Amino acid sequence: MTTTYKLDYESPIGVLEIIGTQDAITSIMFTDDDKKVNLTNAETPKVLTECYNQLDEYFKGTRREFTFPYEFKGTDFQRTVWQALRKVPYAKTGTYMGLAANIGNEKAIRAVGNANGKNKLSIVIPCHRIIGSNGKLTGYAGGLWRKEWLLQHEMNFKKF
Numbered sequence: 001m002t003t004t005y006k007l008d009y010e011s012p013i014g015v016l017e018i019i020g021t022q023d024a025i026t027s028i029m030f031t032d033d034d035k036k037v038n039l040t041n042a043e044t045p046k047v048l049t050e051c052y053n054q055l056d057e058y059f060k061g062t063r064r065e066f067t068f069p070y071e072f073k074g075t076d077f078q079r080t081v082w083q084a085l086r087k088v089p090y091a092k093t094g095t096y097m098g099l100a101a102n103i104g105n106e107k108a109i110r111a112v113g114n115a116n117g118k119n120k121l122s123i124v125i126p127c128h129r130i131i132g133s134n135g136k137l138t139g140y141a142g143g144l145w146r147k148e149w150l151l152q153h154e155m156n157f158k159k160f
Contacts, residue, residue: 007048008036009055013146016122018051025051025070027120030142058123061157064090066124074118077108081115088129091158093151095133117141123150 002021008031009016015036019027022045031037040049050068057063072079084102088094094102100112117139119127128150132138140147 005043005045005048006038007040007044007052008033008038009052010036011055011059013149014142016055018048018055020045020048020051020070023047023069025068025121025124026073028055028122028124029120030122030146055123059153061153070121070124072121072125074115077111078115078118081112082119082121082125085116085119085125085127085130088126090126091151091154093129093131096130096138097133099130113139129154 004019004021004026007018009018013030015031015033016028017031017033017038018025025047028051040052047068051066051070054063054066054068058066072082074082080103081099084099087102096109096113096116097106099116100106100108103112105111116127116130119125119141122128122142128140128142128147137144137147137151
């Protein structure tokens, strides 16, 4: 059985709970906690502190891509969608329809939206960059206000 570890990152838009093993990050999700609960200690794997530091750089506007090891846990279809999400550039947006076309299945718009909603690697797999075909913000597990904040944050730092 693989041991999992947790570490919280206090972002400007709420606490992110980082979950991983010795080898890879498996989840980065917003919590309902107001303060960090899971703090760094002697047993915290390097991969979790690396993720924490890279998230910090992202929120400071100095990082656009993430390089720490992570792993997707989902169906083949979900993993295909998540791989396609990784290709949506920093400070740009895409649509569910465009994402479905990118994976070669234009009729799978709802399934793509569903897979997008099951992404457990918030920010790193940038599901916040996917908007409705009408240009409106739709669905985000962390809340639409966070999605709007993240998109504005990236626009503010796109020049650097």
